[in-house]
Amino acid sequence: MPEKDLTLPDDIQDVVERALAEDIGDGDRNAALVDETLQASARVVVRENAILSGAPWFERSFKALDERVQIEWLSNDGERIRSNTTVCEIRGPVRALLTGERTALNFLQLLSGVATSTFEFVERVKGTNTQIIDTRKTLPGLRSAQRYAVRCGGGMNHRFGLFDAILIKENHIMAAGSIETAVSRARDSAAGQFVQVEIETLEELEQALEAGCDGVLLDNLASHVLARAVNMADAHRRRFRRDIVIEASGDINLRNVREIADTGVDRISIGGLTKHLRATDFSMRMHTD
Structure with missing residues (x-):
């Protein structure tokens, strides 16, 4: 750790x-x-x-x-x-x-x-290479304090807000027309910033990888699908010799977090750390x- x-x-x-x-x-x-x-x-x-x-x-x-x-x-x-x-x-x-x-x-x-x-x-993911991270689901006005508390517990911080990294979600993709277009516009508007795409299917994952994003957020995927997604991202890493951050989120609790970590994801984001x-x-x- x-x-x-x-x-x-x-x-x-x-x-x-x-x-x-x-x-x-x-x-x-x-x-x-x-x-x-x-x-x-x-x-x-x-x-x-x-x-x-x-x-x-x-x-x-x-x-x-x-x-x-x-x-x-x-x-x-x-x-x-x-x-x-x-x-x-x-x-x-x-x-x-x-x-x-x-x-x-x-x-x-x-x-x-x-x-x-x-x-x-x-503690539940100890022995894996997976990090536990927070989200923007914080109490208004107390985000910096809660992020500090997450670090006290051994977790890591995600982006602070809407200004220091880009997370392309379903509504952004819908408005832009495609994952490829959304990623391209993100690169043009915020050069040098980390660009992550939230995906819900392996097809979307393939599109996000081909679009050249820096990371993917695998939302509410079953553990066996997560394992396949990790394998796809690893193959992309080897093929293009570039790093891709693989993050899992959605309905994660103390009962299933170890199973998710064992799929090989780099990090698991849990909104409940700061809102529950x-x-x-x-x-x-x-x-x-």
């Missing part, structure tokens, strides 16, 4: 500020009940086995409220954490801890949930000094 790329996105501060504004509005009426000079300590405990992700978002949620908040992490993003263990200890003004608690935990539980789900898929969310259970317990 390649080393995890835990490079942080550059929009963390903006995302955190929007989340805090959503929760606080024109003021935290609850925290106002507490003496503003009071200091407190807290610890965050995970209630189930998981992969940790979201520490930078968690930390900035408190720092945006009060720079005096100090956090000591006992585990790092991308690491496995065990149920009922402490992941971090916090100290600072009690008002900041109370106000930031929900927003901070929301980030931690969401991103750890994504990382944990990704890890489960990655199950948050990891964390709790924060506070005590005053």
Whole structure:
């Protein structure tokens, strides 16, 4: 497995500020009940086995409220954490801890949930050369954060958006008139960008390969058909001495992902990593000094 790329996105501060504004509005009426000079300590405990992700978002949620908040992490993003263990200890003004608690935990539980789900898929395909990758099916405004969480779980990222790679889908082919025309126009309009074609039949695969695409997305094909598609793409690779990325997608779950990986596909894209969310259970317990 390649080393995890835990490079942080550059929009963390903006995302955190929007989340805090959503929760606080024109003021935290609850925290106002507490003496503003009071200091407190807290610890965050995970209630189930998981992969940790979201520490930078968690930390900035408190720092945006009060720079005096100090956090000591006992585990790092991308690491496995065990149920009922402490992941971090916090100290600072009690008002900041109370106000930031929900927003901070929301980030931690969401991103750890994504990382944990990704890890489960990655474990199922261990021993193959297949990568588990995400899709654009993300929560609006949280794409960069969720992509980071996928990497924490050992997965890889697909294109970020509509601007950094081209995926020619059924509707694009219909509008262009053919796979060949769609690929040709993609080359003309976005020279140098990765061009991938979504196909649903072996006939379409042959057309995509002949059109000279960089990759194919095999959508909802049975495993025996996927194996034939891989053989066709491999033959094309040898014949023209050029690489073709073979990706499978559609109705993929923990029960069938290994079978699909064993067909020899290069990568498997799973929208459920970022849209079928199950948050990891964390709790924060506070005590005053």
